[in-house]
Every structure is written in structure tokens, then in C-alpha cells.
Amino acid sequence: MRIEARPTLILNTQDPERDAIDLYWLVGLLKDIRGGSSLVLASKNSGISYRGVWGKLNQVEASLGIPLMIRTKGHGSKLTEFGSFLCQFIEEMQGSYAQHGVSYQDALQREIKKHQKLEGARWSFYSSSDSIIQKAAAEVKGFGLKIAGSGESLEQLLNNNAHIAGYHVSDEKSSQVIHQRLRKHNIEIFPVMKRTQGFIVKKGNPFHIQAIEDLLNPKIRFINRQIGSGTRLLLDTLLLEQGIEPADINGYLHEEFTHSAVANAILAGKADVGLGVKNIALENGLGFVPLKDEIFFIAMHKDMLSHPESSKLIRKIRSYSGNTSGYKSISLNRQVQNWL
Missing domain, CATH: 1.10.10.10 (Winged helix-like DNA-binding domain superfamily/Winged helix DNA-binding domain)
Incomplete structure (x- = not known):
């Protein structure tokens, strides 16, 4: 055609x-x-x-x-x-x-x-935004990937609207709570990679942004992620820890739905800083200030384990993350034992 x-x-x-x-x-x-x-x-x-x-x-x-x-x-x-x-x-x-x-x-x-790929997909895959996830899902037949926040992805899985979900967590306690909830619903969890979240800034970091409190500068235009995304949850947790009111940040209500969209907004001069992953900053020639490492998990219903494509998807994610700046592959549960 x-x-x-x-x-x-x-x-x-x-x-x-x-x-x-x-x-x-x-x-x-x-x-x-x-x-x-x-x-x-x-x-x-x-x-x-x-x-x-x-x-x-x-x-x-x-x-x-x-x-x-x-x-x-x-x-x-x-x-x-x-x-x-x-x-x-x-x-x-x-x-x-x-x-x-x-x-x-x-x-x-x-x-x-x-x-056509989505219509022909055998399994629905909801996942938080990530370039490695998107690349791996595109190369394994049978998965129809839909980008959503970590929270929504897990809810879709728990409500049986998804066969598999990708989510990320930035602290051990929250990860343990999620893990316990999923296990009660007969869902298997696989840690696949560690990635670095931080400030994506203009090249050269002209505002010298180094920490969360720097966002209080009214001259700095911030761009946020949508409610329900793991990145938004990370930001709100850091603000709470520092005792910073979200309303005091110029641009807190300005939202984008992917890491790439945040980078594009900064490239276009619509914002000065946003929270995202390191590799997206590097791919777009932008600056990056690391803030927090987090673990990315793949969760699926147990009946998915019988399909070899599931294992293939996980292997590809781990392989790509092991060769991408800002990521580290995780292949064993004991590497993140405190998170489970």
C-alpha cells in the first residue's frame, strides 16, 4: 500500500x-x-x-x-x-x-x-515514558505500547486492562509498598534498569541551577510533568522534603507528558529547566544536573510468563540500558533487594 x-x-x-x-x-x-x-x-x-x-x-x-x-x-x-x-x-x-x-x-x-501495530498487538503494555522502553517494545512483536504515568500504568495492570506495565520508583520504601500490593494480585515484578533523574537545563546551565531550592528564582521558568507520572511524584517528594510550596515555582502548573517533550520545550526557549532523565538531555545537546537514581520495573500477570516474548522484551530493555549513558542494567533481584 x-x-x-x-x-x-x-x-x-x-x-x-x-x-x-x-x-x-x-x-x-x-x-x-x-x-x-x-x-x-x-x-x-x-x-x-x-x-x-x-x-x-x-x-x-x-x-x-x-x-x-x-x-x-x-x-x-x-x-x-x-x-x-x-x-x-x-x-x-x-x-x-x-x-x-x-x-x-x-x-x-x-x-x-x-x-496497525497497535491493532495487531496481542498484549497491551502500559509504561512510564522512557526511550529504552519504547525502543525495546518496538522491536518485540506482539506488544502494543501506550505511554502513561507510572501510577496509571500500574492501575491499568491491576484492573486487567493491561498485560504488562512499566513503572519507576525513586525510594526504597515506596517501592516495597508497591511490590507488596502487586504480589497480592498474583503479579510478577522484574527490576530491569537503574536510571538517573535530574534537571534538564539549557546548554551551559546559564542560571547555574544545582538544587531544588534554585527553582524559587522567579526568573527561572520551570516545566513540569503530568500528575500521576513517576517524575512528578519525585519532584513533589523533593519539594516536600525541602519545605517548598509548589505555588512558589514559576511554571509548576506547566505540564508535559514525556521526557522528550520537556527537552523540546527547553530547546524551543519555552522553559529554562525541567525534570527528566540524563540520556534525553544528552541526546538533545542540553545540560544535565543529577538529582536522584531510581529503579525501573516491569510488572506482569503470571500467565504472561509462559510467552517467550515477555522474556525477550526484558532482555532487550536490560541490554539497551547497559549501553546507554545515564542507565545501568539490573538483571538480578538481589541487586535491588531493599527495594522489593
């Missing part, structure tokens, strides 16, 4: 009993005549009867008040000066559009493929 984007140019008349005329179709007919074809042959090439072509030509000429062809008995038909101009105008319009049309076609094609 290949989708092709084409421009259109339609002539609408004020006569309700007459159909609109596609000028792109008409110019195809005029090009045939300009090339030496008779009106009879041009009509055949256009896929419309000779009588039908005459009717459309007369309708266009009457609407414009300008002749498109000169009909000379015994000598065929030739284009008028305006008829030739119309051909050239649309040819140039098509050429100009072509360079933009390809990008529209490709964008639509990518979106179709993404949704």
Missing part, C-alpha cells in the same frame, strides 16, 4: 444543478490537446465521453468568462493564451507542492503503521 498526497483545484459554479469541476482533471485534457491530440482522443484518454467533455469545457468557459480553446473546423482545436497559462500554472503548482507532499505522505504512512 502506498498513499499519495495530491493538491486539488476545484471550480465551483453558482448553479446548484451543476457539479464542481476538478481543474486538475481539466488541465490533463488541455495538455493532451496542447500536445496535438484531437478533442475526440483527449476525451477518450480522460475517461469521459466526448459529449461529457464538451459539457464540462463549456461550463468552465461560461463560469470564467474566458475561452480555453479555439475550435477551427477541419483544423482541430488549439489552446487559447489563457488555456496555455492555466496548464503552466497548475504544472508549477504541482511541482511546488511535490516537495511538501512527500513529507505529508510519509507522516500519514508512519501513523498508519503505528496504529
Whole structure:
């Protein structure tokens, strides 16, 4: 399947009993005549009867008040000066559009493929935003990944709306509470990687941001993550520990839904700092100030263990995290024993 984007140019008349005329179709007919074809042959090439072509030509000429062809008995038909101009105008319009049309076609094609993958997925995978998770899920067949906050991902799993969930935790006590709750519902938990969260800042860190209290500077524009995300929970915990009121931070209510969106907002000059993971800052040429390490877990219902794709997904996540700056692979429970 290949989708092709084409421009259109339609002539609408004020006569309700007459159909609109596609000028792109008409110019195809005029090009045939300009090339030496008779009106009879041009009509055949256009896929419309000779009588039908005459009717459309007369309708266009009457609407414009300008002749498109000169009909000379015994000598065929030739284009008028305006008829030739119309051909050239649309040819140039098509050429100009072509360079933009390809990008529209490709964008639509990518979106179709993404949704085809989701529709064809056997298992629903909800996960907190992470580039390694997205990369691994795209390479293992059968998983339809949906990005959500850590909290929502776990709730989808507990409510049996998801087969597998990805979530991250930044302190041992919270992790233990989550672990106990999941185990009660016959859900298996696998630690897969450690990653570093911190401030994503402009290159060179012009505001010299080093700690949470620096966000109190009213000149610094902060960009937050959405409620329910693990990163938002981390920020709110740090603010509580420091006794800082969220309302005192310029931009606390300005939210984005992924680490990449936070980085893009800073690159675009819409914000000066946001909380996110180290590798996203590095990939975008931004500065990074580490604040906290956290553990990323994969949780799934026990019946998922019988599918080899589940093990393959976990192996890929661990493999990629072991080779990505700001991450460390975790392959054994004893590496994070205090978190379980």
C-alpha cells in the first residue's frame, strides 16, 4: 500500500444543478490537446465521453468568462493564451507542492503503521515514558505500547486492562509498598534498569541551577510533568522534603507528558529547566544536573510468563540500558533487594 498526497483545484459554479469541476482533471485534457491530440482522443484518454467533455469545457468557459480553446473546423482545436497559462500554472503548482507532499505522505504512512501495530498487538503494555522502553517494545512483536504515568500504568495492570506495565520508583520504601500490593494480585515484578533523574537545563546551565531550592528564582521558568507520572511524584517528594510550596515555582502548573517533550520545550526557549532523565538531555545537546537514581520495573500477570516474548522484551530493555549513558542494567533481584 502506498498513499499519495495530491493538491486539488476545484471550480465551483453558482448553479446548484451543476457539479464542481476538478481543474486538475481539466488541465490533463488541455495538455493532451496542447500536445496535438484531437478533442475526440483527449476525451477518450480522460475517461469521459466526448459529449461529457464538451459539457464540462463549456461550463468552465461560461463560469470564467474566458475561452480555453479555439475550435477551427477541419483544423482541430488549439489552446487559447489563457488555456496555455492555466496548464503552466497548475504544472508549477504541482511541482511546488511535490516537495511538501512527500513529507505529508510519509507522516500519514508512519501513523498508519503505528496504529496497525497497535491493532495487531496481542498484549497491551502500559509504561512510564522512557526511550529504552519504547525502543525495546518496538522491536518485540506482539506488544502494543501506550505511554502513561507510572501510577496509571500500574492501575491499568491491576484492573486487567493491561498485560504488562512499566513503572519507576525513586525510594526504597515506596517501592516495597508497591511490590507488596502487586504480589497480592498474583503479579510478577522484574527490576530491569537503574536510571538517573535530574534537571534538564539549557546548554551551559546559564542560571547555574544545582538544587531544588534554585527553582524559587522567579526568573527561572520551570516545566513540569503530568500528575500521576513517576517524575512528578519525585519532584513533589523533593519539594516536600525541602519545605517548598509548589505555588512558589514559576511554571509548576506547566505540564508535559514525556521526557522528550520537556527537552523540546527547553530547546524551543519555552522553559529554562525541567525534570527528566540524563540520556534525553544528552541526546538533545542540553545540560544535565543529577538529582536522584531510581529503579525501573516491569510488572506482569503470571500467565504472561509462559510467552517467550515477555522474556525477550526484558532482555532487550536490560541490554539497551547497559549501553546507554545515564542507565545501568539490573538483571538480578538481589541487586535491588531493599527495594522489593
